[in-house]
């Protein structure tokens with residue numbers, strides 16, 4: 001899977017299809033992030049919500065782990081006003097950093113199969129301090145026909161353009177709740193098709 005090819009068009013496409021909903025959802029829980037938090041941002045793409053985060057919380061320290069060079073480059077280009085951001089061009093699986101107060105994932109788990117997510121969640125969890133929070137925003141499985149059709153089209157598009165290996169969305173809630181997290185806040189958009197969740201690490 002490689003997002004370099006569509007990095008230039010990603011934001012425009014996302015706005016064309018979803019309007020402002022995804023950006024609103026992604027940043028809706030940033031107000032809960034502590035002022036001086038040490039943040040791990042995973043797969044943040046072109047960095048639009050990273051910018052919002054830093055404008056809202058200028059004292060946070062961020063490790064921005066993004067596997068796509070082109071996505072990372074775009075994020076870096078719009079953050080030249082900010083200190084405290086460390087851009088790391090690696091897959092999260094190879095990133096060794098640990099012990100963060102906050103982890104952010106946005107439209108990240110929708111890229112993977114259930115088996116892969118089952119490996120990723122414990123790997124990510126170990127990077128979060130006990131009591132720390134994880135903000136995960138993503139599409140959620142839906143029974144509505146129009147939303148199911150839209151998901152099918154999106155998966156087809158990403159299969160063809162970035163080489164995504166999966167064709168369906170996994171319900172991650174069951175997976176992270178069995179992995180030492182408590183669901184603390186949930187915000188729903190488009191009747192729950194998009195949600196932003198704040199999970200707290202128990203132990």
Ligand SMILES: C[S@@+](CC[C@H](N)C(=O)[O-])C[C@H]1O[C@@H](n2cnc3c(N)ncnc32)[C@H](O)[C@@H]1O
Pocket residue numbers: 002003026042043044045046065066067068071090091092093105106107108111
């Ligand atoms: C669907 S895009 C979402 C981008 C951004 N979070 C947003 O909401 O606009 C997924 C992003 O995750 C990145 N990504 C995919 N696999 C990754 C991995 N293993 N480690 C880090 N980043 C990854 C991709 O390069 C891409 O930028």
